Amino acid sequence: MTITVIKNASFVVGWDADHSRHTYIPGGDVAFEDGEIIFVGRGYEGPADETVHGAGRMVMPGLVNIHSHPSSEPLNKGFLDETGSPALYNSSLYEYMTILRPEPEAVADCVRVAYSELLLSGVTTLTDMSVSHPDWLDLAAQSGLRICLSPMFRSAAWGTRNGHLVEYQWDEKAGEKAMQQALDLIDKAEAHPSGRLSGMVSPSQIDTCTPDLIRESHAEAKRRGLPWQIHAAQSTVEFHEITRRHGLSPVQWLESLGVLGNSSIIGHGIFLDDYPRAGWHSRDDLSILAETGTSVAHCPTVFLRRGIAMKDFGRYRRAGVNIGLGTDTYPHNMLEEMRHVAYVARLMAESPRTLTTTDLFEAATVGGARALLRDDIGRLAPGCKADLVLVDVTHPMMQPVRDPVRSLIYAAAERAVDTVFVDGRRVVEGGRVVTLDYEEAALRLSEAQRRTEEIAPSRDYANRPVSAYSPLTFPLA
Structure with missing residues (x-):
């Protein structure tokens, strides 16, 4: 069993159980033991096998x-x-x-x-x-x-x-x-x-x-x-x-x-x-x-x-x-x-x-x-799953960062997502997926799409080429 602590994050989107709502915690800490959150708040003083420096990051629920x-x-x-x-x-x-x-x-x-x-x-x-x-x-x-x-x-x-x-x-x-x-x-x-x-x-x-x-x-x-x-x-x-x-x-x-x-x-x-x-x-x-x-x-x-x-x-x-x-x-x-x-x-x-x-x-x-009939996901609170996202609030598209969730949704989007944990395990690090080869799959999918375009007329009641109902933005020279 290992304990990971994200220490002194610029913002933590924690869960206010008394009012059943999310809340901003500036300078907050989040600790999780393997796949479960054990602490959300300020001033965590328990043991830590790994410490992640949270400065410049917003920690939010997945x-x-x-x-x-x-x-x-x-x-x-x-x-x-x-x-x-x-x-x-x-x-x-x-x-x-x-x-x-x-x-x-x-x-x-x-x-x-x-x-x-x-x-x-x-x-x-x-x-x-x-x-x-x-x-x-x-x-x-x-x-x-x-x-x-x-x-x-x-x-x-x-x-x-x-x-x-x-x-x-x-x-x-x-x-x-x-x-x-x-x-x-x-x-x-x-x-x-x-x-x-x-x-x-x-x-x-x-x-x-x-x-x-x-x-x-x-x-x-x-x-x-x-x-x-x-x-x-x-x-x-x-x-x-x-x-x-x-x-x-x-x-x-x-x-x-x-x-x-x-x-x-x-x-x-x-x-x-x-x-x-x-x-x-x-x-x-x-x-x-x-x-x-x-x-x-x-x-x-x-x-x-x-x-x-x-x-x-x-x-x-x-x-x-x-x-x-x-x-x-x-x-x-x-x-x-x-x-x-x-x-x-x-x-x-x-x-x-x-x-x-x-x-x-x-x-x-x-x-x-x-x-989904679950109360252990979608919030950062002790006892919930260690599913969380670290957002780079220093990213230019997150600035100004008066309200970091608004900056994320209305401006920066995925460009500011730095790290993702699921069940306490890193699945995105430094803005890259570490579990799947995204780039290679995307290239292969492009080839597959060309094959689909060739086959499509045989599936169509009117035997139309795809270009008949989905033309390119500009004609090919």
Whole structure:
């Protein structure tokens, strides 16, 4: 057992248990014994096997990401930056993302790139919502991240054959089999010797899962004491599909199935019954989410690219909805995502007062922890996991440093992240990932993207080259 002490940090973002909030501690110390924090405050006088000089550093809790897709999204950089189906309300889900998917041999490098970007932006706990792949457990363990594996499964595949109608190909037995395979993988994660892997039960999307699959998966999650997450209220197409099938909004239909509650997470939750674009008659969804204790995973960047935004973060918080944050798309940069959360909320509310940086930081830490049913991450306090981030407050983009968390989120972002500890182990040092070869994986991924572009026309109903719907910024000379 070894004790590490970070001594006399310029700032420590500690946890005020009496008021249930983060607090700045100038000149603070943080001590941890292997994977557990044993002291947060000033004037630590206990033993130390290693002392880290904290001058010029802010020590803050590692960020908690409750929604991400590392096994696919990094490949989409340069493909989907400006792409949305005009006849499908500008979503890219149904026409383009089904075409532009990585080949199996590229998945591991997608994961390496995403995990690296997450570590460099201060994430220590990650919910990885992927389709199961052979390297998953090994890469998760190697990364050093605390990872909640969330293997997705569904009863139907979606797609379009004309660009304006979404069709569903149903195979209920395949969905049931995939759920069992997901549960088996979760068992392996929970038993992993690293002690950093856990599981979440995740039927993929509300419109691709049968009512039985949704209910049964939720019951299994409750039986195991695991969180449960489903993509819902994420597109205009989905909203209309669910109201057409059931006469209820997506949130109301999930409530009718009995699957909302404090262990449930709605991935995105943008298209509520009062969303202007939905044009629905009721106004109940926000109160349903709050009253049931259901969390929302908010990931604004991917929607901003399509001209879509939640209306708005502050409104959900004031209604009593727990919100956690995620990185649903590339780059997997949690600090940039937090900046987007703040700006788009204020834009949609037409007010700078709809959320504070306090609200934002809580969503990225204790709000995410609450959604994952944990109280030992997302805060710096004795007894919590030694998951923490050291930020270089002397970095020029952190200056002036009157309020270091604001300087980090609104200006410096990952450029000022110097060191990251997960479970007491250094996984980022000197601004470089030490557990994965980020640079080499990124180069290999570039080659894989070229292969995807060659294959894409054969997957497309219209056999179009990628340049037909995602042209380069400038023509090639």
